[in-house]
Amino acid sequence: MLLYVQNKSFPLRTFVLSVKNQDKVARVRAQLLHILYELGKDHHQFRLRYRGEILRDADYLGDYQIGDNCVITMVPMMKKLEFDGGSVSSSQTNYDSSSGQPPDIKDALNREVKHFDQREKFLNDFKALLYIHSLLVFLALMSVYWYSAAWTGCLFVAAIIFVPNYSRLGGFVGNNTHLRKYYCVGFGIGGMVCLGVAIYFSVITWTRIVNHGCKDWMFVDDCSHQQVFSALLYTVHSLLFIVSVVVIWILLVNFRVEVGDFIEKYLVRERDIEKVVSAAKNGSSKVKRQAAYELATMAASSDDNKLMIAAEGGLLVLESLALCRDSATQEHAIEALAELLIIPSIQDTFVKMGGCRSLSAALHSSHSRAVQEAANAIYIIVSESEENKNNVIADRGIEDLAHVAYEGNTASQRTVASIFLELAFNNEIRSQLTSSNIPAQALTSLCENKDMETKRYSLQALELMAIESSDMICAQENLLNILLEVPFKTMDEKLYLLAGKILMYYAENPETCEQLLDNSNVKESLGLFARTDDPVLQKVVAKIIFCTLETKELKMRALNLKLDRVLDYIKEHAADRETWDMADQALNDMNSSDDLSNLPTLSTLEKLKKMESKDKFGSSSSVGSEVKGQDSFTSSNSDLKK
Incomplete structure (x- = not known):
C-alpha cells in the first residue's frame, strides 16, 4: 500500500512510500531516512504522527488503522534548540552532538546505502554479462556444436526479458521485479546446467585437438579452424557462465535485504535504561531530548520497562524534564510519564511526590502537544484511582484545567472535558x-466546542453537577442558549437527552423558567427534541412544559408560544403509553383555568398527585402511569457514565 508523508520542513515535497500493513513504524522511518539521505538532510530528526497520535517505532501500522493512501506527518524533533547553562558536555554520553541521528542509526543507514549501491553495481554488471553471452550464442552457431545455441539462446532471451531493474534512488521498477528471487533461482539453475554442458564441450574439443597434435600447424580434421574456434568459444563461455552464476547467487543474497532491515532493529531496540535515565538527567539539551524520546518509547513497549524506569529514578527526571523550555523534550517527557502512570504503584508514588503539580503546570505550556500529553496524563490519574482525584484538583488544579478549556486545542479540550466528567462522578x-463558579464556566465554554465528544462529556459533567447544585448551573449565562441550540447543530439524540435533562433544571426554577420562555428558540428546540423515538426524551419535553404551567403568567406565555402544539405532536407520536399520558395531562392543564401556584413548595410530581384528586387531569391510571414514568426517568439520571 502507499503512504503519503508530509513535513513542514519540506513544504514543497510530499514523500510517497510503499509499505505493508504488517510493517512496523520503524520501517517507515527507515525509508524516510533514505530519502533524507538523498536530500542531504539525513541529520534531520523527526517523529511520525497520524490523526494527532505519535507513532511508536515498535508498533505496527495496523495498530494505528493506517491503510492505503493515508497521509501521515513528519514532526521535527528539533523545533527550538535551547541550551541551558548547567548542561554537561555531551562527550559524557554515547550521542554525537554534531549530527542529528544517533551513531548506531547513522552507521546502519550507511551500511544499507552501501549495500544497495552494491546491488545496483552487481545488477548492472550482470546485465553486461547477459549481452556478452548473447554475442557468444550467435558465435556458437559457427561452432562444431551449433545446436547448443538453442538452449543457451532460450536461457538468455528469457534472462534479458525478465531481468530486474533497480537503482538506489528509484528502487525496483518494472512489471517483473516482484519475481526477482525466482529469477535468480531460475537463472542460477539454468546457468549451472549450461555451464556443465559448456565445460563438457570445451573439454571434448580440447581433447580432440591435443590428441591430433596439429602437426606443422596444419588445421585439418580434429585440428580444424572450426574445432579450435569451438574450443576457445566454449572455454570463454564456461568462464562467463561461472562469473554469471556467482553474480546471480550474490544478487539472490543481496535481494533478501530490504530498506530498513539494518536500521529497524536499532530504532526499536531498547538501550540500557540506567544509561538513558542518566543521559536524561545529566546530558545537554540535545541529549535530554533524545533520552526523553527513548524513555517514552521504552515505557510504551512493556510494563517491565515502566517498573525499571521508575526504579532507576526516572520519575523525578521526567518530572523535571516536563517543565523544561524545550518543546520536544517537554512533550516526550510528559508522554513517558503518561505511560508510566498506567501502573497503579507508579501512579501512587508519583502522586505522593507531588507530581500532579508539575502536570498541572505543564497545562500552561505554550506548546499544544505538551498540553495535550499533560491532559492525557491527568486523565489517567483521575480515571484509574479515586484516591488520587483530590490531588489533581489541589493547588489550583481546577483553574489549570479551566485554562485548557479556554485556550487548548480540540484534542486537549476533549480530554479536559472527560477529566471534569470523571471528577464529577465523585x-x-x-x-x-x-x-466555585470556575468549573461550570469552563464546562459551559466546552459545550460550545464543535467536537461532539467534547460537548457530550461537558453536558454529562454539567448534569451531574446540577444534581449537587442546580442554581450554580442555571446561573451560567450562555448555557441556556447552548442547550436550546443543540438540536440545530447536531442530530445526535444522546446529546438531545443530555441537553433536555439540564433544561429541566431551568424549567423547575421560576426565575430561570422565565428566561427559558423568553428565548426565541424554545418552541423550535423543544419541537425537535420531541421529534425522536426516545420515550425518555419525549417525557423530558413533556415535563419541561409541565413546569411552565405552574403560574397563570407562565401558562399564558407558554400558550402564546404555542407549546401546546409540541404536546399535540408528542401525543400523536408517543413512543409508549406513559409518554402519551404525560402529554395528555399537560394539554389538559394548559387548557384549564386552574393553576398550581398554591403549591409552590412541592415538586412537579407532587403537584400532579395533588391535581389527580381534583379529577381534572385525566384518569387516575393516567396520572399513576405518568408518575411511574417520571420515577423511572429520575432513576436513569444516575446512569450517565459511558
Whole structure:
C-alpha cells in the first residue's frame, strides 16, 4: 500500500512510500531516512504522527488503522534548540552532538546505502554479462556444436526479458521485479546446467585437438579452424557462465535485504535504561531530548520497562524534564510519564511526590502537544484511582484545567472535558466543583466546542453537577442558549437527552423558567427534541412544559408560544403509553383555568398527585402511569457514565 508523508520542513515535497500493513513504524522511518539521505538532510530528526497520535517505532501500522493512501506527518524533533547553562558536555554520553541521528542509526543507514549501491553495481554488471553471452550464442552457431545455441539462446532471451531493474534512488521498477528471487533461482539453475554442458564441450574439443597434435600447424580434421574456434568459444563461455552464476547467487543474497532491515532493529531496540535515565538527567539539551524520546518509547513497549524506569529514578527526571523550555523534550517527557502512570504503584508514588503539580503546570505550556500529553496524563490519574482525584484538583488544579478549556486545542479540550466528567462522578469532589463558579464556566465554554465528544462529556459533567447544585448551573449565562441550540447543530439524540435533562433544571426554577420562555428558540428546540423515538426524551419535553404551567403568567406565555402544539405532536407520536399520558395531562392543564401556584413548595410530581384528586387531569391510571414514568426517568439520571 502507499503512504503519503508530509513535513513542514519540506513544504514543497510530499514523500510517497510503499509499505505493508504488517510493517512496523520503524520501517517507515527507515525509508524516510533514505530519502533524507538523498536530500542531504539525513541529520534531520523527526517523529511520525497520524490523526494527532505519535507513532511508536515498535508498533505496527495496523495498530494505528493506517491503510492505503493515508497521509501521515513528519514532526521535527528539533523545533527550538535551547541550551541551558548547567548542561554537561555531551562527550559524557554515547550521542554525537554534531549530527542529528544517533551513531548506531547513522552507521546502519550507511551500511544499507552501501549495500544497495552494491546491488545496483552487481545488477548492472550482470546485465553486461547477459549481452556478452548473447554475442557468444550467435558465435556458437559457427561452432562444431551449433545446436547448443538453442538452449543457451532460450536461457538468455528469457534472462534479458525478465531481468530486474533497480537503482538506489528509484528502487525496483518494472512489471517483473516482484519475481526477482525466482529469477535468480531460475537463472542460477539454468546457468549451472549450461555451464556443465559448456565445460563438457570445451573439454571434448580440447581433447580432440591435443590428441591430433596439429602437426606443422596444419588445421585439418580434429585440428580444424572450426574445432579450435569451438574450443576457445566454449572455454570463454564456461568462464562467463561461472562469473554469471556467482553474480546471480550474490544478487539472490543481496535481494533478501530490504530498506530498513539494518536500521529497524536499532530504532526499536531498547538501550540500557540506567544509561538513558542518566543521559536524561545529566546530558545537554540535545541529549535530554533524545533520552526523553527513548524513555517514552521504552515505557510504551512493556510494563517491565515502566517498573525499571521508575526504579532507576526516572520519575523525578521526567518530572523535571516536563517543565523544561524545550518543546520536544517537554512533550516526550510528559508522554513517558503518561505511560508510566498506567501502573497503579507508579501512579501512587508519583502522586505522593507531588507530581500532579508539575502536570498541572505543564497545562500552561505554550506548546499544544505538551498540553495535550499533560491532559492525557491527568486523565489517567483521575480515571484509574479515586484516591488520587483530590490531588489533581489541589493547588489550583481546577483553574489549570479551566485554562485548557479556554485556550487548548480540540484534542486537549476533549480530554479536559472527560477529566471534569470523571471528577464529577465523585460525590465529595462534585461538591467542591459546585462550590466555585470556575468549573461550570469552563464546562459551559466546552459545550460550545464543535467536537461532539467534547460537548457530550461537558453536558454529562454539567448534569451531574446540577444534581449537587442546580442554581450554580442555571446561573451560567450562555448555557441556556447552548442547550436550546443543540438540536440545530447536531442530530445526535444522546446529546438531545443530555441537553433536555439540564433544561429541566431551568424549567423547575421560576426565575430561570422565565428566561427559558423568553428565548426565541424554545418552541423550535423543544419541537425537535420531541421529534425522536426516545420515550425518555419525549417525557423530558413533556415535563419541561409541565413546569411552565405552574403560574397563570407562565401558562399564558407558554400558550402564546404555542407549546401546546409540541404536546399535540408528542401525543400523536408517543413512543409508549406513559409518554402519551404525560402529554395528555399537560394539554389538559394548559387548557384549564386552574393553576398550581398554591403549591409552590412541592415538586412537579407532587403537584400532579395533588391535581389527580381534583379529577381534572385525566384518569387516575393516567396520572399513576405518568408518575411511574417520571420515577423511572429520575432513576436513569444516575446512569450517565459511558
